[in-house]
Amino acid sequence: MLKGKKIVIGITGSIAAYKIPFLIRLLIREEAMVRVIMTPSAKDFVTPLTLSTLSRANVIIDPFKESTGEWNNHVELGSWADVMVFAPVTANTIGKMANGIADNFLVTAYLSAKCPVFIAPAMDLDMYNHPSTQRNIQVLRSFGNMIIEPQVGELASGLSGPGRLEEPEKILTLLRSYFEKKQDFAGKTILVTAGPTFEAIDPVRYIGNRSSGLMGFSLAEEASCRGARVILVSGPTHLNPGNPGIQFVKVVSAAEMYQACSNSFPSADIVIMAAAVADYTPSTVSVVKIKKKEKTISLGLKKTTDILEELGKRKKKDQLLVGFALESGDGIKNAREKLKKKNLDLIILNKLEDKGAGFEATTNKVTIIGKKGDPLTGELKDKKAVAADILDAIFKLRVNLKGI
Numbered sequence: 001m002l003k004g005k006k007i008v009i010g011i012t013g014s015i016a017a018y019k020i021p022f023l024i025r026l027l028i029r030e031e032a033m034v035r036v037i038m039t040p041s042a043k044d045f046v047t048p049l050t051l052s053t054l055s056r057a058n059v060i061i062d063p064f065k066e067s068t069g070e071w072n073n074h075v076e077l078g079s080w081a082d083v084m085v086f087a088p089v090t091a092n093t094i095g096k097m098a099n100g101i102a103d104n105f106l107v108t109a110y111l112s113a114k115c116p117v118f119i120a121p122a123m124d125l126d127m128y129n130h131p132s133t134q135r136n137i138q139v140l141r142s143f144g145n146m147i148i149e150p151q152v153g154e155l156a157s158g159l160s161g162p163g164r165l166e167e168p169e170k171i172l173t174l175l176r177s178y179f180e181k182k183q184d185f186a187g188k189t190i191l192v193t194a195g196p197t198f199e200a201i202d203p204v205r206y207i208g209n210r211s212s213g214l215m216g217f218s219l220a221e222e223a224s225c226r227g228a229r230v231i232l233v234s235g236p237t238h239l240n241p242g243n244p245g246i247q248f249v250k251v252v253s254a255a256e257m258y259q260a261c262s263n264s265f266p267s268a269d270i271v272i273m274a275a276a277v278a279d280y281t282p283s284t285v286s287v288v289k290i291k292k293k294e295k296t297i298s299l300g301l302k303k304t305t306d307i308l309e310e311l312g313k314r315k316k317k318d319q320l321l322v323g324f325a326l327e328s329g330d331g332i333k334n335a336r337e338k339l340k341k342k343n344l345d346l347i348i349l350n351k352l353e354d355k356g357a358g359f360e361a362t363t364n365k366v367t368i369i370g371k372k373g374d375p376l377t378g379e380l381k382d383k384k385a386v387a388a389d390i391l392d393a394i395f396k397l398r399v400n401l402k403g404i
Contacts, residue, residue, distance in 0.1 A: 011039070012090045017042055019087075086119045089120060094136045118145070124159065144221060195235035199253055202285065202287075215383050218386070219274055220241060255305070272322045324350065326351075332367065349368075
């Protein structure tokens with residue numbers, strides 16, 4: 001699966017850089033095309049000569065070639081690559097990537113990437129566990145980058161813990177798996193909603209919820225990787241799709257989300273409504289900030305349009321509509337009723353009782369419920385893995401309905 005794939009390897013100044021020649025050798029054996037970028041400090045750990053010999057291409061370190069006066073084009077490299085793999089990545093470079101500090105060729109190439117990006121941190125355990133490093137990693141993850149988690153083991157400092165670069169063979173396996181993904185949604189248009197909606201009370205305050213949007217964004221990314229044309233409609237969230245092939249529509253309120261979904265629904269083959277849309281919105285919105293005068297105030301609320309139900313009424317025979325339900329108590333019963341009432345084909349159940357699932361978590365545990373058959377309950381997983389499970393279920397349903 002890696003034959004002919006164009007792979008950029010980015011190396012930073014970490015002792016773990018000694019592993020990268022082995023990774024390059026494995027990629028060349030797979031007949032991949034490899035270009036290597038190094039930060040200046042990476043030369044202290046592995047030589048450019050070794051890397052250029054193994055990759056069969058010149059190694060890029062600086063933007064300019066002093067001997068000829070030519071410059072290395074980071075934008076061109078960003079367009080050339082099918083995938084970029086930055087490994088090992090230090091805390092310093094992670095901070096630069098997360099904050100757009102483009103003071104070396106490696107970061108400028110990262111910022112120019114038009115392809116999926118894998119980032120493999122490697123550092124001592126205290127640096128890895130520091131809140132600033134963890135925050136920056138989460139920022140990179142929110143951009144759509146795929147983080148190759150460091151392993152637990154003996155580190156260069158003599159300590160043992162998380163921070164050890166993943167082995168070259170494992171990184172190779174991850175790349176194989178990425179490129180081996182079936183293009184089972186090629187030619188299909190998938191509309192995905194994500195995030196919360198904010199319902200204005202006045203110019204400052206609003207009614208909202210704790211949805212991070214990560215589940216919807218993970219679904220959009222997975223669908224795009226599997227060949228679909230993806231339209232992602234998202235409420236307010238810090239996330240941005242890292243995949244340039246995803247059409248991204250930003251909205252704020254439930255009314256705006258309804259309008260955006262109505263616009264895209266007719267052309268969609270599959271609709272996955274993962275957004276946590278507000279059920280109620282203020283009856284009136286103050287045009288000025290409400291002053292804090294009275295001890296209590298009353299806020300009138302009115303129902304928002306039930307987007308899922310409205311789309312269910314308009315759904316054509318060749319369209320699939322998938323909804324989400326966050327329930328407590330008898331969740332399966334409640335979800336089945338929602339599936340029937342709103343004319344859904346599948347419903348994804350989240351239970352409030354499941355720890356580590358739902359809002360504000362990077363993991364999720366869902367039960368997939370269709371019109372027929374038994375519910376399928378998965379384990380607690382990373383939301384990217386849950387997204388893959390959901391799309392597998394959607395594909396299976398379309399096959400059974402002869403929709404693909």
